[in-house]
Amino acid sequence: MSSARSTLAALRVQGFGTSIFTEMTLLARECGAINLAQGFPDFDGPLEVQAAALEALRSGDNQYAVSHGQPDLRAAVAEHALRFYGQQVDGNSEVTVTSGATEAIFAIVQALVDPGDEVIVFEPYYDSYVPSVVMAGGVARSVALQPPAWNFDPQELAQAFNPRTRLILINTPHNPTGKVFSQAELEYIAALCREWNVLAVVDEVYEHLTYDGIAHVRLAQLSGMRERTLTVSSAGKTFSYTGWKIGWVIASPALTAAVRSAHQFITFSTATPLQHAAAAGLRLSDGYFTTLAREYREKRDFLAGVLQRSGLSVLDCAGTYFLMADIAARGFDDDVEFCRFLTRNVGVAAVPPTAFFSDANKALGRRYARFSFCKKMATLQLAAERLEQPWKQ
Numbered sequence: 552m553s554s555a556r557s558t559l560a561a562l563r564v565q566g567f568g569t570s571i572f573t574e575m576t577l578l579a580r581e582c583g584a585i586n587l588a589q590g591f592p593d594f595d596g597p598l599e600v601q602a603a604a605l606e607a608l609r610s611g612d613n614q615y616a617v618s619h620g621q622p623d624l625r626a627a628v629a630e631h632a633l634r635f636y637g638q639q640v641d642g643n644s645e646v647t648v649t650s651g652a653t654e655a656i657f658a659i660v661q662a663l664v665d666p667g668d669e670v671i672v673f674e675p676y677y678d679s680y681v682p683s684v685v686m687a688g689g690v691a692r693s694v695a696l697q698p699p700a701w702n703f704d705p706q707e708l709a710q711a712f713n714p715r716t717r718l719i720l721i722n723t724p725h726n727p728t729g730k731v732f733s734q735a736e737l738e739y740i741a742a743l744c745r746e747w748n749v750l751a752v753v754d755e756v757y758e759h760l761t762y763d764g765i766a767h768v769r770l771a772q773l774s775g776m777r778e779r780t781l782t783v784s785s786a787g788k789t790f791s792y793t794g795w796k797i798g799w800v801i802a803s804p805a806l807t808a809a810v811r812s813a814h815q816f817i818t819f820s821t822a823t824p825l826q827h828a829a830a831a832g833l834r835l836s837d838g839y840f841t842t843l844a845r846e847y848r849e850k851r852d853f854l855a856g857v858l859q860r861s862g863l864s865v866l867d868c869a870g871t872y873f874l875m876a877d878i879a880a881r882g883f884d885d886d887v888e889f890c891r892f893l894t895r896n897v898g899v900a901a902v903p904p905t906a907f908f909s910d911a912n913k914a915l916g917r918r919y920a921r922f923s924f925c926k927k928m929a930t931l932q933l934a935a936e937r938l939e940q941p942w943k944q
């Protein structure tokens with residue numbers, strides 16, 4: 552055994568640890584708490600989509616899919632891009648189907664990052680980003696989104712670009728902050744990508760969850776960005792079937808070829824019948840997508856009211872299904888302690904946002920807690936009853 556190893560695990564995964572999400576889920580279960588920590592719905596998505604999955608299963612569509620995705624789903628991804636963004640996409644040469652957005656990001660990084668290359672990430676970040684970069688031998692360079700508006704410092708971002716920068720990884724609408732990057736912010740990022748010849752990866756899994764008339768802007772649509780942007784999305788959030796793990800990457804034919812090279816040796820292909828169901832979802836009428844956003848807006852407003860009446864102050868949420876609450880108003884200054892307290896003493900679980908920050912920037916997340924509102928109204932009402940009572944000390 553190599554002397555550099557301190558455990559059985561290879562060096563590349565040492566330090567990844569077990570996430571706080573696992574701890575909070577276990578604690579919530581132990582305490583019988585209402586789980587507003589988990590970022591997935593406690594209800595099923597559209598029945599038509601489920602019916603399409605069943606039909607595909609029953610009609611014998613159960614063998615390996617085409618490695619880069621069933622033609623039907625790739626065509627549906629292209630139709631969806633045209634319908635919602637006016638974006639022309641060739642389903643044959645510009646779409647790759649993956650096992651969720653998580654695999655899409657992993658495959659992109661494996662395909663495009665050489666050891667020593669730098670990848671710019673905004674903190675707080677979805678927890679798979681940095682491990683994906685580390686496993687490729689890349690170096691994650693983070694730029695903080697500053698609370699409470701979660702804006703980045705333009706100068707700090709400009710200074711993060713250098714000749715070693717290969718990719719910038721952006722998530723909009725953004726988990727956990729609920730920020731939706733504005734057109735002006737994306738234009739600024741696009742200009743830096745062009746100047747430094749850097750590729751952009753945009754995680755758009757919450758693309759249909761924006762509120763109050765705020766539009767999601769697709770970076771790939773900005774001038775000069777089509778050839779240097781990889782757009783990632785998935786069916787999980789839009790169709791409320793997060794367990795199906797059907798995702799995709801839209802990119803130029805040259806970038807797509809690179810992504811497919813990596814993807815074929817990561818998962819090879821993705822569940823065939825569920826790809827047909829995802830295609831059916833992407834072809835649902837406009838009404839489905841507007842109703843989804845309206846229902847989530849109502850849930851956001853309901854939960855924001857509850858949190859406010861319970862003495863927390865709530866930050867703006869323009870997109871996603873997460874609300875960030877400021878816990879300082881209730882006298883707390885440590886998010887992990889607060890989330891444990893809330894789960895044990897109040898019976899509602901939330902996520903401590905420091906889990907989304909590197910050690911250097913944890914202080915930025917410490918006075919907040921993230922609450923998910925992707926739950927049935929009955930679940931949110933139950934949480935309201937508990938949160939609005941005096942809290943047991």
Ligand SMILES: Cc1ncc(COP(=O)(O)O)c(C=O)c1O
Nearest residue numbers: 590651652653677726785787798
């Ligand atoms: C920002 C972000 N990206 C990606 C994912 C995962 O997407 P998928 O389930 O399609 O892998 C999530 C899920 O929570 C997320 O919040």
